Amino acid sequence: MVFFSVVQSLAPLPSLLSLSFPRRRCPLLAVAAAPRCPLNPQLLAVAALPAAPACRRCSVIHLLVAVAVRLAIAIACEPVTGAPSLCLSESVTWESIHSQVEGAGGIFLSLARYEQDVLVVESHDRPGGAAHSFDIKGYKFDSGPSVFSGLQSKGSQPNPLAQVLDALGESIPCATYDSWDVYIPEGDFRFRVGPTEFLKDLEKYAGPNAVQEWKKLMDAILPLSTAAMALPPLSIRGDFGVLSTAAVRYAPSLIKSFVQMGGPFGAKKLSRPFSEILDGLDIKDPFIRNWIDLWSFIFSGLKTNGVISQEMVYMLAEWYKPGSCLEFPNHGSAAIVDALVRGLEKFGGRISLRSHVEKIVVENGRAIGVKLRSGQFIRAKKAVVSNASMWDTLRLLPKDVIPKSYSDKIKTTPQCESFLHLHLGIDAEGIRDDLGIHHVVVNDWERGVDAEQNVVLVSVPSVLSPDMAPPGKHVLHAYIPGTEPFELWEGLERTSPEYRKLKAERSEVIWKAVERVLGEGFRREKCEVKLVGSPLTHRRYLRRHRGTFGPALEAGKESFPGSSTPIPQLFCCGDSTFPGIGIPAVAASGAIAANSLVSVSQHSQLLDAIGI
Template sequence: MVYVPEGQFLSRIGPTEFLKDLETFVGADAVQEWKKLLDAVIPMSAAAMALPPLSIRGDLGILSTAAGRYAPSLLKSFIQMGPQGALGATKLLRPFQEIVDSLGLKNPFVRNWIDLLCFLLAGVKSDGALSAEMVYMFAEWYKPGCLLEYPLGGTGAIIDALVSGIENFGGRIALRSHVEKILIENGRAVGVKLQSGQVVRAKKAVVSNASMWDTLDLLPPDVVPKSYEDKVKATPQCDSFMHLHLGFDVENAREDLGIHHIVVDDWNKGVDGEQNVVLISVPSVLSKDLAPPGKHILHAYTPGTEPFSLWEGMDRKSADYRRLKEERSEVMWKAVELALGPKFSREKCDVKLVGTPLTHKRFLRRNRGTYGPAIKAGEATFPGQATPIPQLFCCGDSTFPGIGVPAVAASGAIVANTLVSVSQHSELLDAVGI
């Protein structure tokens, strides 16, 4: 469900359902503008999708695995788009706002909705979101026949599958093995030293999926080029999060409860304004095995809009910290009450956990609890996976393609592809049928 100043509606994917909501809550002009947007970006999605992210690698082998393998499909997509569409595809590496502006879209709700989608996906509004990413996702959400899938067993099932994949090929996952520093010998990354004192040597390379700022802190200062250090420190950061985790009886929520909810208080505050947007997920609506019988679990959060400066230096055991947690979590409680209906009661919750930017920093090892780099398309680009230090690679939301689960997964695949031969990489592409 979506709760916006104009009203509340169940936002469905596909090309026509959202048009009905626009007609009801906004008006005919919004419908026409949305059709105009889809007519422009859906054809462009062929170009955005013609080069699978899994084909990319960080060396010259990309000429074989990507350019050579997919050049025919790229060319075909450009031909099908026609001259005007092909010309529009040149905007894929520019901010999405440029496409929106070029179409003359003026309706405030349409512009705000686009900004909201961009911000929730990429951490920046349409003036900073990469067009290629948004065009790709618009096709996933709004093209005919599209589906939104949710894994049985929740996101934990995806983690279990990844663990199986690693272990089935001889890999090992070490938990509670906190890295103290990355070891550099003769200018090359050769392993890591854990806080326990144990040293883990690398056979081929060290790959860090920590943020660029946290990775920098793991390196000996004397081996890092000043230009690289300065660039990392100058990269702007997204804000942090407030979290609310709840467990409660099924009977304390509306019977038609959906899994996902978005609550926007005031468009004038901006979708990136603090305390203005709250996202809510109740995964036990679809996967009942995620909670005990008769119970629901819920996660609500403010999407990267909580300033770390409000919390910096606070003692987590202090009364001031507890008071600030109560104050800053109120917006999430109110959003949950709106989404779950009149039967919901805070007092009846079995589990009530509030997370702050300090929680985010501590448990996710994120510098200042940040969502990630606030890199705007058109002003800067996300760095690649290679670093100035040989045998040290980075992946995650500090690298290309950027923020968000799909982008982060692609960045990890790029590093993995780079560390194997072109023939092995090609065999993988054949095996998955792309």
């Protein structure tokens, strides 16, 4: 989720498989400098590799370019109808003299690392977007609890956030842990990552048949996970230079993975809904199906019938491998934002807070800069890059320059619902000593994990990072993840009695979940800080269209667009673009956009420098 983001399956390989080429010239023929090709663009999707291309020249090129090129080239093709994305914080506009950017993504950091002249323009009074933190009465609240792994790893591992930090020469000290507390209709238990501990809980709550089905699933997942990690996200760029930085550079591992998956049909599995893998393995146990639906929804906003298999394959392999552990940054997610800002400034970048972008300025059909609410115009020498949601980026563009097909695509893109938050500062006295950091409460499996007010997530980060609360206290954040309808709140005045009443009514399910997590020693009246955040809070402070969690793009039906747009010199990154939702994914999308704005030589030098 935007806030609750694990280092997901971000290696682009399977996502590339789901991309199709625009209805223009055949990109393979473009590589060979051929004039024209009638090949149906849909057949160019690697997931549906044609057995008999429409022209002989394509057949030859298919053989010469081979599997690795086909895997990488998909991302290089500029879409006819893409969608922008920006990850607004209370505004989110990052721009630069060379590149103007909106939001908190890897774009401005990568551009700074490339020694581009970067100015970040942020309308909030602090950086970080949906990952920012705030202090009240000595309690340090994250905008949302996040689950991380791989933040301290190096090399070609598929964590783009770690790779961006490595490129900037920054690191983040983390505490490690290996468990969640789970409260489900079958009972309450402490779920531990790793290959064996979960089997004990599975046998207790679901029986021996479920254990056998789970083992069968894991046996199938592990080979697929190798393919999900075959291509580092930072190797991707939005032009044909990707042939050098990705296809050629990683050809051996790509081809090996492609063969291991059984060719195009095996590879296609990773770009399809994860439910198809479960069905193909005849996984029927209701506990397992509910369990995987739960984690799929928590991390992507979609159940297994909508989430791309790549994401779940990586997550399951990562969580259930020997020696698996999770990480929490010391001092919370603010530590990540601080490290990124240090990296930005280290390489000459600048950040301007309280600078609200009013509109993206377009002249002669090209994005040339932005105009701030103050009236100031900032010109971009090279590009404007928006990290806002696709809907918010559209709103910033002059209506007369937007192609209708582009606008219609964005307006008809399905949206995830919003959030409801409860931030508490509490006294630790009377709270159980074995309290864990993360907790998930499911009230009713029958209603579905995506039903309103059915799933509540609770995070107590001061368990691992005590400095986030005063001595003897805890900081707590609980929320309903992406299931709160904006329609219930639309039109309400934030200062009205009706608004306060609705917040009290809708947050009651969260309070009850907190009471279940903290035990009998907790009393509401003893809370020193009580804050309820609604979808209107999301819209206001994070500048999210309708407070949305992000695009609800179902695997097999739609895919996240790339960084390019129909407006020359306007690029996008963030959770509305490939690879999708989550802090690591946003970092990857920013890096991809940045890579597209520099030469192949500069890009390759960066990959060499960070050892991937």
